[in-house]
Amino acid sequence: MIKEGKVKIWSDYQKEIPDDHWFYVRSCIRQNFFPAAEVTFLKILREELGKDIYETPRHTTCGGIAYHLECIPQETQMTIIARQFALMTEAGYENYTCSCVTSFGLYSETLETWHEMPEVEAKIRENLWKSCRMEFKVPKYLAHTSDLFYKFRNDISAKAKYRLVNKETGEPLKVVEHIGCHYAKMFPSKGVGGAEYPYVLAGMAESWGGNIIDYPERRHCCGYGFRQYHVKANRGYSLSNSYKKFESMEPYHPDMIITNCPGCHYFMDRWQYVIAEQTRKTYGQNGYGIPVFTYEEVAGLTLGYNPWDLGLQTHQVAVEPLLDKIGIEYNASEKYLGTGGKLICTPEFPMSIKCC
Amino acid sequence: MDFGYSLSKSSTMKIENLENSKFKALAKLEPDATKCIGCGCCTASCSAGVFADMSLRQILLSLQRDCQDKYLPMLQNCMLCGKCMLVCPRGINTRHLILSICKIYGIEQ
Numbered sequence: 001m002i003k004e005g006k007v008k009i010w011s012d013y014q015k016e017i018p019d020d021h022w023f024y025v026r027s028c029i030r031q032n033f034f035p036a037a038e039v040t041f042l043k044i045l046r047e048e049l050g051k052d053i054y055e056t057p058r059h060t061t062c063g064g065i066a067y068h069l070e071c072i073p074q075e076t077q078m079t080i081i082a083r084q085f086a087l088m089t090e091a092g093y094e095n096y097t098c099s100c101v102t103s104f105g106l107y108s109e110t111l112e113t114w115h116e117m118p119e120v121e122a123k124i125r126e127n128l129w130k131s132c133r134m135e136f137k138v139p140k141y142l143a144h145t146s147d148l149f150y151k152f153r154n155d156i157s158a159k160a161k162y163r164l165v166n167k168e169t170g171e172p173l174k175v176v177e178h179i180g181c182h183y184a185k186m187f188p189s190k191g192v193g194g195a196e197y198p199y200v201l202a203g204m205a206e207s208w209g210g211n212i213i214d215y216p217e218r219r220h221c222c223g224y225g226f227r228q229y230h231v232k233a234n235r236g237y238s239l240s241n242s243y244k245k246f247e248s249m250e251p252y253h254p255d256m257i258i259t260n261c262p263g264c265h266y267f268m269d270r271w272q273y274v275i276a277e278q279t280r281k282t283y284g285q286n287g288y289g290i291p292v293f294t295y296e297e298v299a300g301l302t303l304g305y306n307p308w309d310l311g312l313q314t315h316q317v318a319v320e321p322l323l324d325k326i327g328i329e330y331n332a333s334e335k336y337l338g339t340g341g342k343l344i345c346t347p348e349f350p351m352s353i354k355c356c
Numbered sequence: 357m358d359f360g361y362s363l364s365k366s367s368t369m370k371i372e373n374l375e376n377s378k379f380k381a382l383a384k385l386e387p388d389a390t391k392c393i394g395c396g397c398c399t400a401s402c403s404a405g406v407f408a409d410m411s412l413r414q415i416l417l418s419l420q421r422d423c424q425d426k427y428l429p430m431l432q433n434c435m436l437c438g439k440c441m442l443v444c445p446r447g448i449n450t451r452h453l454i455l456s457i458c459k460i461y462g463i464e465q
């Protein structure tokens with residue numbers, strides 16, 4: 001493509017991200033599997049960057065998984081979302097940010113539906129009033145939480161204790177960035193860089209010292225795809241999609257994977273174990289896998305947080321070889337200690353993929 | 357370990373390694389061959405497809421990916437009725453395209 005064309009597309013896909021005062025909602029998958037990532041997100045925004053970010057225990061799921069599995073109709077799902085907006089309105093906020101890419105896609109879809117069909121919005125307002133006696137204003141700005149870290153990437157970098165650099169060679173680490181499909185593939189104008197040049201994670205990784213790998217299946221789905229995974233008969237398809245990505249990135253020897261989607265993080269981490277069990281193949285060095293992180297976990301690492309406070313012990317693929325490569329200090333004996341310093345348990349190690 | 361589901365081979369292909377000289381010849385004769393978006397409207401509306409195997413969408417994809425051997429015999433089921441031409445959103449002259457595929461790939465209609 002000619003350069004002018006690229007520049008034009010790029011400028012069309014820039015997104016306005018307000019600086020402060022956000023209403024925050026969590027992700028179902030992350031709360032359960034990687035809860036420390038969300039805690040770290042709030043900690044960095046509040047304590048490192050001094051931002052005002054509000055959350056309420058009254059918020060619920062967005063209904064995304066049930067909606068994409070066709071267990072609930074769109075009207076129900078939009079009413080759930082309307083209730084979240086009502087909580088935001090009640091709290092006096094106008095900027096809405098969500099931790100989940102599925103939710104982000106759904107909020108974008110709902111707002112777009114209401115924009116195109118105001119009668120649907122009216123119906124949903126009526127549903128919400130009848131069911132919860134609540135009213136709402138639509139958010140002025142909607143952002144995925146990775147948009148916020150993208151915006152503040154250089155501020156985080158300025159405070160960083162570590163860089164994404166190999167401490168022995170001084171070379172930047174080779175980073176695979178994986179962006180959830182629902183971030184910008186459905187509504188390109190809603191994501192930083194659109195669907196063609198999504199830059200949200202690449203921007204962070206570069207700012208924190210890493211080098212992005214551009215491999216053939218870079219934009220391929222991680223394979224989760226709701227019904228592909230949740231319907232057991234389709235599960236092999238889900239696994240095969242991740243496999244296709246790993247096979248494609250393997251020749252570039254990635255050091256790490258960063259994702260912004262809860263499902264992608266979960267499956268790219270866990271499927272490496274399943275692939276190893278089925279084929280005896282591992283993709284990292286010396287029999288290990290390629291560690292997979294959320295952007296908050298990576299930010300936390302660069303800021304010098306304790307890896308076990310970031311919840312990295314809940315990952316399937318061992319993170320220690322990467323920590324050693326960067327030179328991050330950690331205490332291996334504290335890996336499975338609970339908050340009171342008591343050993344919670346030590347997991348059973350798999351046979352075919354090396355763990356620490 | 358048996359998880360109750362299995363892994364399929366990666367379907368990634370290197371386009372630069374494909375032997376597609378015939379497809380190039382087809383595209384030269386019939387530039388419409390590269391316009392198809394694989395929507396499947398032709399297949400959904402095909403009367404022959406109800407009774408026998410006929411899927412123009414699958415055939416076109418297989419030609420582009422150089423894995424056509426399994427799909428080419430489908431062409432013999434086409435009745436050349438032209439219904440697919442009426443529904444194609446890309447305005448492809450599908451009947452003419454089908455005849456050209458037969459000519460280049462040596463299929464008797």
Ligand code: SF4
Pocket residue numbers: 398401402403404405410412433434435436437438439440441450451
């Ligand atoms: S022309 Fe052939 S492919 Fe098209 S609708 Fe008729 S029978 Fe089907």
Ligand code: SF4
Pocket residue numbers: 391392393394395396397398399412413443444445446447448450
């Ligand atoms: S209807 Fe036209 S565009 Fe769609 S698959 Fe058939 S030939 Fe291709």
